[in-house]
Amino acid sequence: MIEFDHVHKRFGEHVVIDDLSLRIEDGEFFVLVGPSGSGKSTLLRTVNRLVHVDAGCVRVDGEDVAMRDVEALRRGIGYAIQSVGLFPHRTVAENIATVPRLLRWSEADIRARVDELIELLRLDEPGMAGRYPHTLSGGQQQRVGVARALAARPRIVLMDEPFGALDPLTRESLQGSLKAIQRDMGTTILFVTHDMDEAFGLGDRVGLMLDGGLVQVGKPLELIHNPADERVREFVGGTRARLRELAVRTVGENMRRGESAEGEPVEASATLQEALGAMLAQGRDRLPVREHGVAVGAIVLIDLVARGA
Numbered sequence: 001m002i003e004f005d006h007v008h009k010r011f012g013e014h015v016v017i018d019d020l021s022l023r024i025e026d027g028e029f030f031v032l033v034g035p036s037g038s039g040k041s042t043l044l045r046t047v048n049r050l051v052h053v054d055a056g057c058v059r060v061d062g063e064d065v066a067m068r069d070v071e072a073l074r075r076g077i078g079y080a081i082q083s084v085g086l087f088p089h090r091t092v093a094e095n096i097a098t099v100p101r102l103l104r105w106s107e108a109d110i111r112a113r114v115d116e117l118i119e120l121l122r123l124d125e126p127g128m129a130g131r132y133p134h135t136l137s138g139g140q141q142q143r144v145g146v147a148r149a150l151a152a153r154p155r156i157v158l159m160d161e162p163f164g165a166l167d168p169l170t171r172e173s174l175q176g177s178l179k180a181i182q183r184d185m186g187t188t189i190l191f192v193t194h195d196m197d198e199a200f201g202l203g204d205r206v207g208l209m210l211d212g213g214l215v216q217v218g219k220p221l222e223l224i225h226n227p228a229d230e231r232v233r234e235f236v237g238g239t240r241a242r243l244r245e246l247a248v249r250t251v252g253e254n255m256r257r258g259e260s261a262e263g264e265p266v267e268a269s270a271t272l273q274e275a276l277g278a279m280l281a282q283g284r285d286r287l288p289v290r291e292h293g294v295a296v297g298a299i300v301l302i303d304l305v306a307r308g309a
């Protein structure tokens with residue numbers, strides 16, 4: 001659990017975080033979203049004490065981080081940032097193994113964990129473990145950065161635009177991997193982005209930050225349906241909010257169970273946005289839905305259009 005309790009931070013005269021309180025539960029994927037300069041990174045960095053608060057308190061598992069030994073605190077919290085920060089003279093395997101090595105894991109455990117992460121993050125090109133960062137693509141480097149942050153199975157991971165500067169396809173695939181890993185491991189993730197689609201796609205809850213304060217905290221659909229004020233409505237996307245909603249809702253919860261349809265099936269776990277894409281690609285206004293390999297119903301275009309109207 002991460003708690004921000006009336007946190008204040010200023011740089012000189014500039015108030016960057018203004019009396020902010022927030023509680024992030026164990027196993028939650030929490031996304032801080034907001035425009036550049038709103039204070040997201042600063043807030044995230046108070047958790048691993050890269051930034052010291054001027055007033056208030058940040059607690060991890062109930063303990064004030066200011067009271068913790070800073071090295072031990074950071075070893076227990078994964079941290080991934082956009083610029084990646086891989087060690088250039090260490091191989092992929094050595095980079096990933098950084099924290100397990102500090103924690104004095106056995107060589108066999110380290111090797112097994114590195115192999116596991118290389119597979120989980122789909123870094124499994126031949127010889128990947130022995131390669132150096134400069135021989136990797138930007139997307140591969142970011143995967144290694146994420147693998148390194150997850151290596152010692154930290155219960156808490158801080159991620160600051162870890163998928164920035166990636167092409168949309170790579171980004172989407174990494175988001176999917178991260179969400180699956182987070183669910184499997186029950187990791188608590190605090191993730192910073194200025195991309196609303198990324199925030200809504202990943203977050204169990206999203207906090208919209210403006211000028212050093214949280215304007216609204218809630219589930220993605222709560223921000224779409226009940227924006228706290230005009231600023232939230234505008235940030236969530238006004239008319240584009242409906243499209244965002246399609247990216248958050250799944251086929252399974254919107255299909256007509258038991259009905260049938262012609263065409264290539266879509267998975268019940270797919271988003272409505274993916275279903276819409278499949279309908280457009282196939283030129284059909286209804287498609288069969290499959291779950292665990294079995295046809296379970298149909299998804300119908302008119303239901304998507306009517307939703308939220």
Ligand SMILES: Nc1ncnc2c1ncn2[C@@H]1O[C@H](COP(=O)(O)OP(=O)(O)OP(=O)(O)O)[C@@H](O)[C@H]1O
Binds near residue numbers: 011035043
């Ligand atoms: N070390 C520092 N010294 C002085 N000012 C700082 C420092 N770090 C951050 N700031 C200022 O604090 C404000 C908030 O910065 P922060 O990086 O937290 O915003 P952000 O919401 O994460 O933005 P971005 O999305 O651009 O990273 C900015 O005006 C920034 O210039």
